[in-house]
Amino acid sequence: MKVLPGKTSLNWTEYKSYEDILFHKSDEGIARIAINRPEKRNAFRPQTVDELINAFNIVRNDENIGVVLFTGAGPDKRGIYSFCSGGDQSVRGENGYKNDEGKQRLNVLELQRLIRSLPKVVIALVPGFAIGGGQVLHLICDLSIAAENAIFGQTGPRVGSFDAGFGSSYLARLVGQRKAKEIWFLCRKYNSKEALEMGLINAITKIEELEAEGVIWAREILRNSPTAIRILKASFNAENDGIAGIQELSGYTTQLFYSSEEAQEGRDAFLEKRPPDFSEYKWTP
Ligand code: S0N
Secondary structure, eight states, rough: OSSSOOOOHHHHHOOEEEEEEEEEEOOTTEEEEEOOOOTTTTOOOOOHHHHHHHHHHHHHOOOOOOOEEEEEOOOOSSSSEEOOOOBBBGGGSSSSSTTSOEEOOOOOHHHHHHHHHHHSSEEEOOOSSEEHHHHHHHHHHSEEEEETOOOEEHHHHHOOOOOOSIIIIIIIHOOOHHHHHHHOOOHOOEEEHHHHTTTTOOOEEEEGGGHHHHHHHHHHHHHHHHHHHHHHHHHHHHHHHHHHHHHHHHHHHHHHTTTHHHHHHHHHHHHHTTTOTTTOOOOOO
């Protein structure tokens, strides 16, 4: 199924079938995840978010995938494209968004953390509206490429919601406190050019070239060292995420240390019930 207009040189195969999202992979190490509720401007309900969490977890565990293109499928019947327009207001209850059983959830917060700590690069491809919680989801991605017609903005204070986590404080890290306050307090809409100028996105393309451009960026990334990129992503997070960020970064150094003979000597000595011998390992300057 077609997700975005235009052509790419990739052969997508369906990875898993869902109701609210489309999930494809290519044999080049690229996955594509798209919210598929175009008639609702790709607003998410709890099921949409559960499916996204499932797909991103599959990507996490797939050693052949290094880059995810995260986008919104379209167009709707009026020919309009969207990345995502945030939480589906028609299922919003008193303390969350209602699933089919009537249980209320705000599971998008789990999704935000999953994308942020995914040890692979997530590129947002924004073909139209990125509004409310959709603008936050786009913000969480590592890189963002937008179509010329993309529109960004917040509506929270107008519709009685807000994201006081990544949606405000991380936004301020990207665009500065003054601009972030303007975005949230005035609830204006911004076009791609304005988004680029304020540092919200990395690049603008024609909508027909959006996926192809994403693939070009992905291929460039995939030529580089997976471990270097994994640790760099964690270090960018660590600067912003406090102890949780440091935990992620330091966890990766522990993983690297496990692969050394020095660390393995400690494990082997314990299992062989003898004192460890670290004498051949240097106190490197
Ligand atoms: C996107 C907008 C600007 C597009 O305008 P346009 O083109 O005029 O289309 P419409 O006619 O308005 O919409 C077409 C159809 O789509 C439905 N629709 C659009 N957005 C939603 C939505 N969010 N929920 C439900 N339905 C939606 C319209 O109703 C219409 O349907 P029909 O044809 O049947 O009438 C414009 O649509 C717009 O402004 N949309 C609303 C944007 C919005 O307010 N979003 C919610 C903002 N709040 C959140 O996202 C909260 C997120 C959250 O859960 C959260 C909470 C705590 C911490 C973090 C988060 C987080 O997510 O970050």
